Amino acid sequence: MTQAVDVKQEAAAILDRLGVERDAWTGGEMASSSPVTGEEIARLKVTSDTSAAIEAAHAAFLEWRLVPAPRRGELVRLLGEELRAAKADLGRLVSLEAGKITSEGLGEVQEMIDICDFAVGLSRQLYGLTIATERPGHRMMETWHPLGVVGIISAFNFPVAVWSWNAALALVCGNSIVWKPSEKTPLTALASQAILERAIARFGEAPKGLSTLLIGDRAVGEALVDHPKVALVSATGSTRMGREVGPRLAKRFARAILELGGNNGGIVCPSADLDMTLRAVAFGAMGTAGQRCTTLRRLFVHVDVYDQLVPRLKKAYESVSVGNPLETSALVGPLIDKAAFDGMQKALEAARAAGGVVTGGERVREAGKDEAFYVRPALVEMPEQAGPVLEETFAPILYVMRYSDFDEALRLHNAVAAGLSSSIFTLNMQEAERFLAADGSDCGIANVNIGTSGAEIGGAFGGEKETGGGRESGSDAWKAYMRRATNTVNYSKALPLAQGVSFDI
Ligand code: UN1
Numbered sequence: 001m002t003q004a005v006d007v008k009q010e011a012a013a014i015l016d017r018l019g020v021e022r023d024a025w026t027g028g029e030m031a032s033s034s035p036v037t038g039e040e041i042a043r044l045k046v047t048s049d050t051s052a053a054i055e056a057a058h059a060a061f062l063e064w065r066l067v068p069a070p071r072r073g074e075l076v077r078l079l080g081e082e083l084r085a086a087k088a089d090l091g092r093l094v095s096l097e098a099g100k101i102t103s104e105g106l107g108e109v110q111e112m113i114d115i116c117d118f119a120v121g122l123s124r125q126l127y128g129l130t131i132a133t134e135r136p137g138h139r140m141m142e143t144w145h146p147l148g149v150v151g152i153i154s155a156f157n158f159p160v161a162v163w164s165w166n167a168a169l170a171l172v173c174g175n176s177i178v179w180k181p182s183e184k185t186p187l188t189a190l191a192s193q194a195i196l197e198r199a200i201a202r203f204g205e206a207p208k209g210l211s212t213l214l215i216g217d218r219a220v221g222e223a224l225v226d227h228p229k230v231a232l233v234s235a236t237g238s239t240r241m242g243r244e245v246g247p248r249l250a251k252r253f254a255r256a257i258l259e260l261g262g263n264n265g266g267i268v269c270p271s272a273d274l275d276m277t278l279r280a281v282a283f284g285a286m287g288t289a290g291q292r293c294t295t296l297r298r299l300f301v302h303v304d305v306y307d308q309l310v311p312r313l314k315k316a317y318e319s320v321s322v323g324n325p326l327e328t329s330a331l332v333g334p335l336i337d338k339a340a341f342d343g344m345q346k347a348l349e350a351a352r353a354a355g356g357v358v359t360g361g362e363r364v365r366e367a368g369k370d371e372a373f374y375v376r377p378a379l380v381e382m383p384e385q386a387g388p389v390l391e392e393t394f395a396p397i398l399y400v401m402r403y404s405d406f407d408e409a410l411r412l413h414n415a416v417a418a419g420l421s422s423s424i425f426t427l428n429m430q431e432a433e434r435f436l437a438a439d440g441s442d443c444g445i446a447n448v449n450i451g452t453s454g455a456e457i458g459g460a461f462g463g464e465k466e467t468g469g470g471r472e473s474g475s476d477a478w479k480a481y482m483r484r485a486t487n488t489v490n491y492s493k494a495l496p497l498a499q500g501v502s503f504d505i
Contacts, residue, residue: 137492
């Protein structure tokens, strides 16, 4: 135990150091509280004129798209520098506002720095293609152009990293950005915006309105989704949210990147390295108090190793440290709020009713902090994949089931609505390769001997089915942030038509 931390005072000191105006987070109508203690730490002003902010972002886009991409990369390089300088403060603010343990708060800022580095390189690699044409004296090519205003809707659990994936790519791709952060984590958003503004000031020649923050509730998010001048909305959150956002965007033919729920599974095969599996499962299922979209939620364990692995896992669940992430080195911090706690208890009740045997799951009280919701992570041995196992509950619940036939395990693994992340633990290459094959895991992320969470930024991030199908972050995810033009140039003196068509006038 170290000294008691005054969360309100510390948040204020960090915001001051990061250059956020006090006016933005004091005296406003939107309360923000820390899950660490349950105390209110700020009162934010809600953005009143979303339309004006989006119009300004559009005007900024019209200029920014003309700045050469490698110059745009320079702005993102400066953002990376500013983030490096602010890492300790911003990481701590993530812990204060989202309840993450220290190394995960810092890890989240590292993820921001990493995507900046990636985007800087990308700013010189927005490659198009040259394509063979069937017509003599012609050249065909593909060019990538800036798209427009990019709206970003982010969730509380990765309050800043997910913004940075979108912001860094959107900016090098020549777009302006408008960000609606979760109502649960607006302070880290104000801080990130201030950090970006510092980079913009150093850059010197960026148009005003290039990056805007919209503070507010659902109505503000809806205004962003419905505004005709927003070309793309990248939204991270629940499948329920995606079901509303997706059709609204489709209605006006705007683009969507949806990164929604996950109900991530793992298969532990007879040959698995059980020590490694234990650690991977523990981090995947209990890390971030089970509040990652990539959290491991379902585990299929082969009958031959079940009695070796599961008792050890249970011990880990019984002994993992749960507590205040600001004052202790606990590995599991608080749930975001009471609703998350209630949702967890409801799922555990349903699991018991379906024959589940629960280890853990009870509230861990912090003295004098009745509004903070700490829980012991729950491991639930289930007789079959049924009831709450089929749904994502955003809390640390791991459902464990036995299997004896690999194909059956694979079938059950894929038999849920979401399709984000997945893992197999095996030293048998036939099983590993099968898991990664066309008839293997149906998720956007499929791992071998690694847990489901903690992806690096270099790969495309996202998933299939009810996860929404969008891809963010690395690989060629940038293409969703640009518009593609196919150009055919005739440098001959004739006009041959494609497909041999003749049209002589
Ligand atoms: C999320 O939970 O929305 O792979 C994102 C991970 C992190 C990102 C999670 N890099 O767990």
